Amino acid sequence: MVSINSIHFERWTNQLQESGHEVHWFNVRDGGYSEKLSWVNQIVGWKFKFINNKARVFIKKRLPWLYNKLSVLIEKSTEKAFENALLEIQPDVVHSFVLYISCVPILPVMQKYPNIKWMYSSWGSDLFYFQNQAKYLNDIKQVLPRVNYMFADCKRDIDLAKAYGFDGQVLGVYPGGGGYPIDDYKAHISPLNQRKLILVKGYQGRSGRAITVLKALESLSVKLNTHPVIVFGADNEVEDFIMKRNLNSKLDLTVYPKSDFLPQMELIKLMGQALIYIGNSNSDGMPNTLLESIIMGAFPIQSNPGGATAEIIEHGKNGFLIEDCNNSSEIETLIDNALNNMELIQSACKYNQKTIMPSLDRATISKEVIAKYNSIIN
Structure with a gap:
């Protein structure tokens, strides 16, 4: 495994814990040991040379220009460290998660050893967003012809990969972290007739468009007097917008800043209390929060x-699709239509839980994923 640490990577990798495979993880940015993957052989502590940690952090934070100049003296080569691990482990397959983070830095090594099988997982904006930047597109076109196998979190990215040179074997389309322990979640699913909450993903930054959603909710504020609104993962600019527009006086609003990390299980509980979930961005794959809202x-x-x-939501049947993420009037109309059509909300919930939820079950997906790994190795 070649990846940074993330909750999705941990969840995906833990699918293999009882698979009988020997799993090694090259922490591509050397982010430290993960207790949640204690069963995995973790390759950490490889990145920095002689300079002590406090001095390095001080220079990087206070004198970034100096750090950049001294980086060759401070940091070891990712390429060389990975090659050393590769030669020592002699793996059956290398699995990289996210192209620009975990494929590009090791590409020269994988090209040097063309007989070693290479697998790639595309998540989120990995291909869709970065194809629009010349440097990244060049990297994409260099990496994909060398990749032998691919997982993705949406079919769209399989098509993009093929357009940019991937001609290997598609192993499947699965959520980025594998499936969900649905049986553990069921106790937190409230009856629809007890729900009033509107839950909003608060990402802004490069791709999030939460402010557009907040503008729509502000316009509907008179109609939302019985509907509390919770914004989770709110970026700084989202919090600033709420303060400048004094939204707390117009909406029954609770905000969980991104800086105050909301544990996944707490978010799952909120999803189980929400009547409506809204996620809005200009670039993503299959959003994990969307899948969680469906469950x-x-x-x-x-x-x-x-x-x-649209691979999982049919507009007007089991949810609504936002086609223009920058159009608050469109989002306002969608929210208003949903609130005025309880029959649609009920039928959508019934359809999602009967038809889509079973396909997201962790036990089912794990069996399929392990079978895909086995098919490569055997």
């Missing part, structure tokens, strides 16, 4: 960059 019975209103969300 937990919330009515999803989700942006549809590149058609990825």
Whole structure:
């Protein structure tokens, strides 16, 4: 495994814990040991040379220009460290997660050893967003012809990969972290007739468009007097917008800043209390929060960059698709339509939990994923 640490990587990798495979993880940015993957052989502590940690952090934070000049003296080569690990382990397959983070830095090594099988997982904006930047597109076109196998979190990215040179074997389309322990979640699913909450993903930054959603909710504020609104993962600019527009006086609003990390299980519980979930961005794959809202019975209103969300949401049947993530009037109309059509919300919930939820079960997906790994090795 070649990846940074993330909750999705941990969840995906833990699918293999009882598979009988020997799993090694090259922490590509050397982010430290993960207790959640204690069963994995973790290759950490490889990145920095003689300089002590406090001095390095001080220079990087206070004198970034100096750190950049001294980086050759401070940091070891990712390429060389990976090659050393590769030669020592002699793996059956190398699995990289996210192209620009975990494929590009090791590409020269994988080209040097063309007989070693290479697998790639595309997540989120990995291909869809970065194809629009010349440097990244060049990297994409260099990496994909060398890749032998591919997982993705949406069909859209399989098509993009093939367009940019991938001609290997597609192993499947699965959520980025594998499936979900649905039986553990069921106790937190509230009946629809007890739900009033509107839950909003608060990402802004490069791709998030939460402010557009907040503008729509502000316009609907008179109609939302019985509907509390919770914004989770709120970026700084989202918090600033809320303060400048004094939204707390117009909406029954609770905000969980991104800096105060909301544990996944707490978010799952909120999903199980939400009548409507809204996620809006200009670039994504298949959003994990969308899948969680489906499992937990919330009515999803989700942006549809590149058609990825439409792979699972049929507009007007089991959710609403936002086609213009920058159009607050469109989102306002969608929210208003949902609130005025309880029959649609009920039928969407029934359809999602009967038809889609079973396909997201962790036990089912794990068996399929392990079978895919086995098919490569045997």
